[in-house]
Amino acid sequence: MLKDVALKHRMILGGVAAVLVPFLLAGTIVYVLLSGSLMEMTRERSVRMAMDMAALIDANLMQEIKLASSIAADPTVVRASRSGDYRHVQAKLEALYKRIGRPFFTLFVLDRKGIVRVDAQFPRQMGVNLSDRDYFLRAREGKTSVTGPVPARGPSTPGDPIVIVSAPIREDNEFHGVVCIPFDPNFLGAIVSQVRTGKTGYAYLVNSEGLVLAHPKKEYVLRVRLQDHPGTEEIYKLVQAGRTGTASYYSGGARKVVGLTTMQLTGWTVAFAQNRDEVMAPVNRILWIMLVSGILFLIMTITTIVIVSSRLSSPVQRLLERMKKMTEHSTEIILQIGTDRKIAFANPAFERITGTRPEEVIGTEPDFANPHNIPPDVIWDSLNSGTPWSGRVSLRAIDGSPVTLDVMVMPLRNSNGTVEGYLEIGRDVTKEL
DSSP: OOOGSOOOHHHHHHHHHHHHHHHHHHHHHHHHHHHHHHHHHHHHHHHHHHHHHHHHHHHHHHHHHEEEHHHOOOOHHHHHHHSOOOHHHHHHHHHHHHHHHOOOOOOOETTTTTTTESSOOOGGGGOBBBBHHHHHHHHHHTTEEEEEEEOOSSSSSOOOOOEEEEEEEEEEEEEEEEEEEEEEHHHHHHHHHTTTEEEEEEOOOOOOOOBEEEEEEEGGGOOOOOGGGGHHHHHHHHHHHTTEEEEEEETTTEEEEOOOOOOOOTTTTTEEEEHHHHHHHHHHHHHHHHHHHHHHHHOOOOOHHHHHHHGGHHHHHHHHHHHHOOOOOOTTTTEEETTSSEEEEEEEEEHHSOOOOOHHHHSOOOOOOOOOOOOHHHHHHHHTOOEOOOEEEEOOOOTSOOOEEEEEEEEEEEEEEEEEEEEEEEOGGGGGG
């Protein structure tokens, strides 16, 4: 029983409890707060990335809409569509196609009945009836549009999926025909593949029916539908509603966080997804550091109680040396920052990654330059309010080469809740980009 336990052992048990209980409580609170903040930031970033990608696709499609509209407004094209004599238009479109060299199949013109009258690349297509196509019906109502993917019709590329940009040919509010530019849907994949974050972050594109139009995994394109995969119900509801928002789902054995937005021009939905495990990696690293620190502190506490004062200095010194070595041999940059925003301590990893000696950055402000151009004052305001900040910052090594760090910055509070400084932990992800 406890009464029979020696005083020294009682002191040890009391010391262990005094360390473990606050540590576990603080670790739980820190994990909940940091993970919540990090997930909120990730959701906002995912939506922002999806919106940026939607704007990029819209900008590309708008260039083709302008091209189709300019051809439809050409006097030669208007006269030919009105008279039915397309000889000059055929020569004009063939020359235009050779000059601009854009990645589309061809340029073709439909008459007012939806019959192909001109084709810059495939003369065999002339005479094909496309009057039932959505883009023809919209053009007859006076609307420019982007539709598809739809299977190609005609002898040149039968069944191949194409995206069609179309513009009506009109004069004095009278409909005479349609100018059409068909694309290979693979150009959408080339656009979305430009955006990657970390090891698992990627963008993809689906239409209003949930069909995948562009994806890093090409085997998904035009073959996979969201509603056919269990766990994507939340995403599919957002797609059908045409809403901007966030959701989560399982894919490939990993839980993903996704931000979505709908393109006004086409009704397609752009999504940006990332594995939750990768999102939470900074928090897990901080918890690991806290765990190691807690264990070391626990060892120091037990040592202080057990060892008499005459023999105390040697063990404590060894523990301090261990902590110092852990900091020195850490592969991640660790910075201690004061309330004056000046660096007070930098570990050796700073020099190994940037080439700059730690003593050279003492007294300087940490560099928060980031790919999303978030002003440093905004980051400091967040930290001063007690909210951790994580993201990627861009530095320059001493030799001028770029260095990208995945960082987490935490405010450090005293017992009164006042921020007394900040801790920054950064991992070199330059080679992951």
